[in-house]
Amino acid sequence: MAKPRETEAETKSRRAFLERLARAQAEPVEPDAYVQDLRLALTLADQADEITRARFGAKDLDVDQKEDETPVTDADLRAEQLLREQLARTRPDDQVLGEEFGGSKTSKLLKIQESRKRAWVLDPIDGTANYVRGVPVWATLIGLVADGRAAVGVVSAPALGARWFAAAGYGAWKGAGLDSAERLKASKTKKLGEAFLSYSSLSEWEDQGRLAGMVRLIGDVGRSRAFGDFWSYMLVAEGSVDIACEPDLAPHDMIALAPIVTEAGGAFTDTRGKVVGPFGSDALATNGRLHQRVTPYLHGKGLK
Numbered sequence: 316m317a318k319p320r321e322t323e324a325e326t327k328s329r330r331a332f333l334e335r336l337a338r339a340q341a342e343p344v345e346p347d348a349y350v351q352d353l354r355l356a357l358t359l360a361d362q363a364d365e366i367t368r369a370r371f372g373a374k375d376l377d378v379d380q381k382e383d384e385t386p387v388t389d390a391d392l393r394a395e396q397l398l399r400e401q402l403a404r405t406r407p408d409d410q411v412l413g414e415e416f417g418g419s420k421t422s423k424l425l426k427i428q429e430s431r432k433r434a435w436v437l438d439p440i441d442g443t444a445n446y447v448r449g450v451p452v453w454a455t456l457i458g459l460v461a462d463g464r465a466a467v468g469v470v471s472a473p474a475l476g477a478r479w480f481a482a483a484g485y486g487a488w489k490g491a492g493l494d495s496a497e498r499l500k501a502s503k504t505k506k507l508g509e510a511f512l513s514y515s516s517l518s519e520w521e522d523q524g525r526l527a528g529m530v531r532l533i534g535d536v537g538r539s540r541a542f543g544d545f546w547s548y549m550l551v552a553e554g555s556v557d558i559a560c561e562p563d564l565a566p567h568d569m570i571a572l573a574p575i576v577t578e579a580g581g582a583f584t585d586t587r588g589k590v591v592g593p594f595g596s597d598a599l600a601t602n603g604r605l606h607q608r609v610t611p612y613l614h615g616k617g618l619k
Contacts, residue, residue, distance in 0.1 A: 337591045339463025344484030349459070349466045350493075353482040356457045357492050359401055360471035360478065363394045363455040367440060368473045371449075378447055386443050391415050394439035394455060402435050409459075413437040414567040424460065424566045424594065433461045436570040441470075442544045451475055454545045458570030458593075465593050468571035470545050479549045479575050487552050487578035501581035501602040502554040510557040510605055512539040513547035519562045525613060529560075532612040548572040551600045552579040558609055560586055560599045569593030572600070582606045586613040 370376055370390035377389040395415045402411050412424065412434055424434065435457070440446050442453035451474035459467035469480040479499070481487035490496025504510050512533065520529040533539045536558065542550060547559035552575045561568075573583040573593040582603040585595025588610040601609060 333589060333591075336463070336594060340591050342462075342464075344464075346484045348484055349461065349482040350485060352459050352461070352467045353469070353480060353485065354493065355405060356459065356467050356469040357478075357480060359398055359457055360455055360469045362397055362401065363439065363457075364471055364473040366390055366394045366397060367446075367453075367455060371446060371451075371453075371474055376447070386447050387415060388440070388443060388447060390446070391439045391443060395437055398435075398437050398439065398457065406433075406435070408433070410434040411437065412566060413439070414565070415439060424570075433459065435459055436566050438567040438571070441568065445544070452542070452544065452546055456545060456567065456571035458567075458572075458574075460570060465570050465573040468574040470549060470571055470575065472545070475546075477549075479552060481552075481575040481578040483574055483578070485578070487575045489549075489553065499552045499575070499579040500554055501551060501576070501579045502557050503604065504557045504602055505604050507535055507605060507608050508537055510536045510538075511555070512536045512558040512560075513542040513550055513556045514539065514559065515541060515543040515547065515561050517541075523562050525562060528612040528614065532609065535612075545572060548576055548583075548598075548600050551581050551602065552576050554579075554602070557605055558599075558601045560597075560609070560613060562586065562597050562613075564596065564598050566593065569598055572598075576600045586610065 367390050379387050381387050392415055395413045399411050438456040440453050441456050446453040454470050454472035457469040458465060464483055466483045471478045478491060479489050487499040488496035489499055517526060520526045550556035551559050570593050576583045580603060581600055583593060583600045584591055586597045586599045588606060599609060
């Protein structure tokens with residue numbers, strides 16, 4: 316079914332909102348503005364890791380199917396419940412949105428962002444399908460939206476022995492915590508033909524009628540691999556990969572990732588490059604230098 320066209324009033328409202336969004340995220344940030352929130356997020360990640368690590372590979376792991384036909388395990392539920400309980404105790408005035416217990420909707424997050432309220436956005440296990448199959452590529456994502464921006468992000472992947480984190484103005488880092496981490500920097504690759512692309516499922520691009528552009532992008536970059544999920548974006552932040560993109564995402568998939576990419580010097584928008592940060596319904600992350608080169612491929616316009 317064709318999507319109804321916007322009215323002139325709706326177009327003006329959307330453009331005005333995008334302008335406010337861009338202005339909010341362009342405002343300067345003091346380096347220590349969100350450090351205490353970051354410390355809390357790292358502590359929460361330690362606690363979530365204890366649950367997810369212990370249940371990974373367990374013979375009695377309880378696995379169910381959600382309405383969207385994706386898996387959920389007892390580890391997902393226990394980890395998110397723990398995070399919610401800890402945030403209720405330590406940040407009682409903040410809102411909490413999570414994948415497993417509701418609330419992680421783009422429309423709701425946009426209202427929070429526009430009102431300048433604070434909200435923690437949680438994905439207890441990003442990569443649950445991997446988790447269920449014993450593949451170690453999964454992570455707990457903990458993000459904070461504050462002052463109109465994705466202010467804090469922690470991605471903790473204990474089965475990989477890796478953790479990435481960032482706070483607006485503070486930089487992006489890889490390591491166990493603030494006192495034992497290496498600063499992250501996105502790559503300096505300028506030529507698309509020399510770029511390394513990481514992506515997730517091609518079937519989702521096909522479902523949206525965007526597979527042809529994605530296949531052409533794969534053909535035009537220097538190298539491509541499907542690392543998938545959170546890992547693609549963390550590799551962009553590390554400078555190992557230059558481009559990562561996915562066609563259909565929810566807030567809990569993106570909020571923690573965006574500040575890590577951008578604080579490393581990269582760019583994070585929707586796939587059109589119109590919505591700044593992780594407030595759209597899909598994602599494109601690059602080293603920043605390649606961003607405008609990639610967006611036409613993902614929507615089939617302007618290719619030469």
